[in-house]
Amino acid sequence: MKTTLPRVLLLAGLCAVSAFAAFEAGSFAYTKRLETKLLAEPKPLAEVSGKVAFAHKVKVEQVQGAWLRVSEGPVSGWVFGGNLTDAKPDETSKLDGVALMASNTTATAAARPLDDEVVKYAEQRNLGDARADLEWMQKTGTEITTEDVDQFLQEKKKGEFQ
Amino acid sequence: MNARLPLLSLAAALAATAAFAQFGGLDLGKLTKAVDTAKASGKLLKGAVGIGPVEERKIGEATAVEIIGRYGGLVRDDDIMRRVNLLGRSLARYSSRPNLEWNFAVLNSDTVNAFSTPGGLVFITRGLYAQAGSDDALAGALGHEIAHITNRDALKIVQRGDTTAGARDLLLQNSAQARAVDSTVSQVGSLLGFDVLGLVKKIVDSGFDAPTEFTADKDGRGLAIQTGYAPGGLRAVLTGLQAKGENRKTVFATHPPLADRLKRLPNDPLPPAAPVVAEAKEQPAAETK
Numbered sequence: 001m002k003t004t005l006p007r008v009l010l011l012a013g014l015c016a017v018s019a020f021a022a023f024e025a026g027s028f029a030y031t032k033r034l035e036t037k038l039l040a041e042p043k044p045l046a047e048v049s050g051k052v053a054f055a056h057k058v059k060v061e062q063v064q065g066a067w068l069r070v071s072e073g074p075v076s077g078w079v080f081g082g083n084l085t086d087a088k089p090d091e092t093s094k095l096d097g098v099a100l101m102a103s104n105t106t107a108t109a110a111a112r113p114l115d116d117e118v119v120k121y122a123e124q125r126n127l128g129d130a131r132a133d134l135e136w137m138q139k140t141g142t143e144i145t146t147e148d149v150d151q152f153l154q155e156k157k158k159g160e161f162q
Numbered sequence: 163m164n165a166r167l168p169l170l171s172l173a174a175a176l177a178a179t180a181a182f183a184q185f186g187g188l189d190l191g192k193l194t195k196a197v198d199t200a201k202a203s204g205k206l207l208k209g210a211v212g213i214g215p216v217e218e219r220k221i222g223e224a225t226a227v228e229i230i231g232r233y234g235g236l237v238r239d240d241d242i243m244r245r246v247n248l249l250g251r252s253l254a255r256y257s258s259r260p261n262l263e264w265n266f267a268v269l270n271s272d273t274v275n276a277f278s279t280p281g282g283l284v285f286i287t288r289g290l291y292a293q294a295g296s297d298d299a300l301a302g303a304l305g306h307e308i309a310h311i312t313n314r315d316a317l318k319i320v321q322r323g324d325t326t327a328g329a330r331d332l333l334l335q336n337s338a339q340a341r342a343v344d345s346t347v348s349q350v351g352s353l354l355g356f357d358v359l360g361l362v363k364k365i366v367d368s369g370f371d372a373p374t375e376f377t378a379d380k381d382g383r384g385l386a387i388q389t390g391y392a393p394g395g396l397r398a399v400l401t402g403l404q405a406k407g408e409n410r411k412t413v414f415a416t417h418p419p420l421a422d423r424l425k426r427l428p429n430d431p432l433p434p435a436a437p438v439v440a441e442a443k444e445q446p447a448a449e450t451k
Contacts, residue, residue: 032258033260034261081388083260087258093259093261096215096261096262114223115223117220117224121224121227121354121358122224122227125228125231127227127230127231129231129235130227130228133267134226134283136238137236137265137267138265140247141247141263141266144244144248144251149251149252149255153252156297156390157390158252158389158390159256159389162390
């Protein structure tokens, strides 16, 4: 009973994944990260063969499990399906990354201060403690880097490291 | 009928702006009036065409301050913060808005609930954190909240409210009496250009409507699966709560009944329970700051 449970879970997971990421060879997808790396092989640590900017349309050439071989003009390579989307991201989402890029310039980047109007609002509402908590939350957040998340995914065998 | 309101409001705003453009002279009073009108028109345009990332962040932060204040502050435990942020950001990385500045935290409350505010701020209560236990279950709960942000559910409420507020502001331009009444009513919330307390009431008190919640369940489940977590994570959390006996006052009070949510989720096998998970201990108010 115990040995069959992981198999059942794995099967259910695989079925669900294929239902969620419905990319097929010959279809098109869009990049959604500020920069999407295309890899020489369908492995997370493979050599980078090219990069594609935000919201670019790519053609799906081949599907291998959760990995897709895609091309955009002369550039082609493998990418984990979770890094693509079937709907073109709206342009507003591109601006999502402005603060993120700034905070990733150094591993210990300072937390972005709260908006001045939010600070005034907290004062008017006598929510000074809550404001301090939010500032602590954001400061603590900046101490966890993109590299930490990469390492977490690798250790837990999640995302492209599955 | 409702769909016409933004267009009518926009037309009114543009007409008002055009009327001011006809003034030849320039004095401070007229300039102030024109600026006020432009602000009101801006609200209408924002309502009609969308909210930018800076405004979204501001809305999210103001709403977050209210939520933190109402739920006993945050649990200031480095290990727990690290766990929820690593897991949450792993999920967010594969969401439709991976570039947002995502931050996750645990509220110091033993009720069972979770909230998210625009701009990427996600909160779960200490009660839900304890109930979730395993990474699979926690991923299910966080995935649901991430979906609310990527689906812009709260922003849609602001957009609808903002459009109405903008139209109201324009109508009040020439009524000093009405303006005085209005400023008393919205004196605090209007500082930020939107009704903060109204949004908080929606998120914290009444909750999103049931279809919005079911969509977030579905999308959150998909995100958890995409990231590699068990499909039954959210189901495990809801089933566990149901087995304990649902108390509508303390368990997901702002969400549809557990049975309704479970009925709409696929009948995935439940993932194994967590071996041992560090529990978020209740902190005296003084220690949470």
